[in-house]
Structure formats: structure tokens, C-alpha cells
Amino acid sequence: MAASLLDQLMSSLRCLPGVGAKSAQRMAYHLLERDREGGRRLAAVMAKAIQQIGHCQRCRTLSEQELCQICSSKKRDSQLICVVETPSELAVIENSIDYRGHYFVLGGRLSPIDGIGPRELGLDLLAARLEEGEIEEVILATNATVEGEMTARYIHDMAEARGIKTTRIAQGVPMGGELEYIDGATLAHAFAGRSNF
Incomplete structure (x- = not known):
């Protein structure tokens, strides 16, 4: 029935x-x-x-257009790229602090047990962006979990191989915490206190 x-x-x-x-x-x-x-x-x-609604072809966030408003804006700092795990984390950063660079949305984090590798996270697209030569700093804003740290290390190694500076947002974000649930003041403090990876 x-x-x-x-x-x-x-x-x-x-x-x-x-x-x-x-x-x-x-x-x-x-x-x-x-x-x-x-x-x-x-x-x-x-x-x-x-x-x-699909994904931006450049940064992979949710977008109704081929390029989202951030990627198509000429007012953004094209030398900075912030790597986040999800579109909701991008939105938290946009709404909490005055970050004016670009983004790359992974859509998850490396997890070999779950079959999520570099290809599933679009890291080939990120590598292509790094190869363009415009980016001078990669800001890692992955979550403070084991998988998030492993993902950050992988991206750091990609950037370092191309001579690009890598920073990590400060760990005012609690271990095991998700950016989506962090208040704006804590996130702003963590962003301002980012350090070399």
C-alpha cells in the first residue's frame, strides 16, 4: 500500500x-x-x-549565472583567494567581515574513506586558477577537523609548489567547529589573526 x-x-x-x-x-x-x-x-x-541554481564556473559557489556576483565583480581583489568548504561558509564570511578578495568553494573536504578525493573537490580547477599567476595569497578557511586540516595541507602544498603564500585563518574557531555556526565577531577575529600555514 x-x-x-x-x-x-x-x-x-x-x-x-x-x-x-x-x-x-x-x-x-x-x-x-x-x-x-x-x-x-x-x-x-x-x-x-x-x-x-547551479554552481559558479569559477569559484563553485551557488549561482543562477555562469559567474556569481563575486567572481564577476571588478571591485574584488584578484590577488586574494579564500578557500572554504561550502557556499554557506562563503556567505558567513561575506556577511561578517570586510573581506574583498575572491573565493573557491570545495563542496566538502578530503575524505578517502568516503571516496572524496582532489577531483571531487575541484582541486584541478583551483590548480588552474593558481597557474594563472594573478593570485598572491591563498587563505585557508577550511574547518578545524581532521579532514579539514588534511584538505588545508593538500592545498597549502599546491600553492607552495607555485610559490604562492598560504595563510590559515586563526584558530579562534573551535576544533571540530563548523564555520556556518560561528558568530561574526569570532570569525572576524579569526580572519584578522590568520597566520602563515
């Missing part, structure tokens, strides 16, 4: 991070009992976003 439409809705909502069975049930009932119009808007925008 097929699951009811209500069960399908609750099951679908559970794909979101941090949403368990109870939260999904509350959301589903709220949309159906109190805000059907909001549910319609949510469904329409989600469908449109999933179809139209």
Missing part, C-alpha cells in the same frame, strides 16, 4: 538537516492547517531554485 500524501510530505521534509520525524510532522501540519498559501509559495520557489 502506497504511503498517504501526508506521509509523503512529512517524509520529504525530513531531507532537511536537523529535521526529524516530529519536526517534519509539525511543519506539514502547520502548512496544511495554517499557511497553505505559504506552502504554495515555498513549493514554487523550491522547484524554481532547484531547476535554476
Whole structure:
């Protein structure tokens, strides 16, 4: 017997991070009992976003265009590139501090056990950017986890082989912490106190 439409809705909502069975049930009932119009808007925008939002061809963040607004801006410092793990971490940096350089979004971190190697993180694209000769400093803003540190070491070695300075954001970010959940003041302090890798 097929699951009811209500069960399908609750099951679908559970794909979101941090949403368990109870939260999904509350959301589903709220949309159906109190805000059907909001549910319609949510469904329409989600469908449109999933179809139209892709990745920037240069930095790999989420973008509706081939090049995101940051990569297409002439006002950014093309000598600086900050490497982050996710688009949400890029957004945290953009919204918290006055960083004016460019970015590269890995989409994860090296994890051989999970089959995530340099190719899956687009490190060939990063290497090509480093080869262009414009970048003078790579700022490593990977998370302070074992995999994040391994990823940072790999990128440091790539940059060092090309004679490019590598810095690491200061460790005001707690070990095991995720940038997405760090407050702006802590992140600003960590960025200002970055040191050579």
C-alpha cells in the first residue's frame, strides 16, 4: 500500500538537516492547517531554485549565472583567494567581515574513506586558477577537523609548489567547529589573526 500524501510530505521534509520525524510532522501540519498559501509559495520557489541554481564556473559557489556576483565583480581583489568548504561558509564570511578578495568553494573536504578525493573537490580547477599567476595569497578557511586540516595541507602544498603564500585563518574557531555556526565577531577575529600555514 502506497504511503498517504501526508506521509509523503512529512517524509520529504525530513531531507532537511536537523529535521526529524516530529519536526517534519509539525511543519506539514502547520502548512496544511495554517499557511497553505505559504506552502504554495515555498513549493514554487523550491522547484524554481532547484531547476535554476547551479554552481559558479569559477569559484563553485551557488549561482543562477555562469559567474556569481563575486567572481564577476571588478571591485574584488584578484590577488586574494579564500578557500572554504561550502557556499554557506562563503556567505558567513561575506556577511561578517570586510573581506574583498575572491573565493573557491570545495563542496566538502578530503575524505578517502568516503571516496572524496582532489577531483571531487575541484582541486584541478583551483590548480588552474593558481597557474594563472594573478593570485598572491591563498587563505585557508577550511574547518578545524581532521579532514579539514588534511584538505588545508593538500592545498597549502599546491600553492607552495607555485610559490604562492598560504595563510590559515586563526584558530579562534573551535576544533571540530563548523564555520556556518560561528558568530561574526569570532570569525572576524579569526580572519584578522590568520597566520602563515
